[in-house]
Amino acid sequence: xxxxxxxxxxxxxxxxxxxxxxxxxxxxxxxxxxxxxxxxxxxxxxxxxxxxxxxxxxxxxxxxxxxxxxxxxxxxxxxx
Numbered sequence: 001x002x003x004x005x006x007x008x009x010x011x012x013x014x015x016x017x018x019x020x021x022x023x024x025x026x027x028x029x030x031x032x033x034x035x036x037x038x039x040x041x042x043x044x045x046x047x048x049x050x051x052x053x054x055x056x057x058x059x060x061x062x063x064x065x066x067x068x069x070x071x072x073x074x075x076x077x078x079x080x
Contacts, residue, residue: 031079034072041069 045062052058 029075031076034076034079038069038073038076041065 045065048058048062
C-alpha cells in the first residue's frame with residue numbers, strides 16, 4: 001500500500017476541518033496611501049514626458065493615466 005502524500009494546497013487539503021484557520025486581511029485606502037500614489041504617478045508621468053522619444057505615444061499614455069486616476073484624485077480631496 002502506497003502512503004498518502006501530504007497535500008501542498010494552502011487550504012491544507014488533508015487537514016481536518018476543525019484544524020483549518022481562515023485569515024482575512026483588512027484593507028484601507030488612507031489619505032496618506034492615496035497621496036503617495038499620486039506623487040508616484042506624477043513622477044512616472046514626468047519621466048515619460050521628459051525622456052520617451054515618441055511624444056505622441058507618451059502623451060496618449062499620460063492622458064489615459066490621468067483619465068483613469070481621476071476618481072482617486074477626487075477621493076483624496078474628500079479624505080483631506
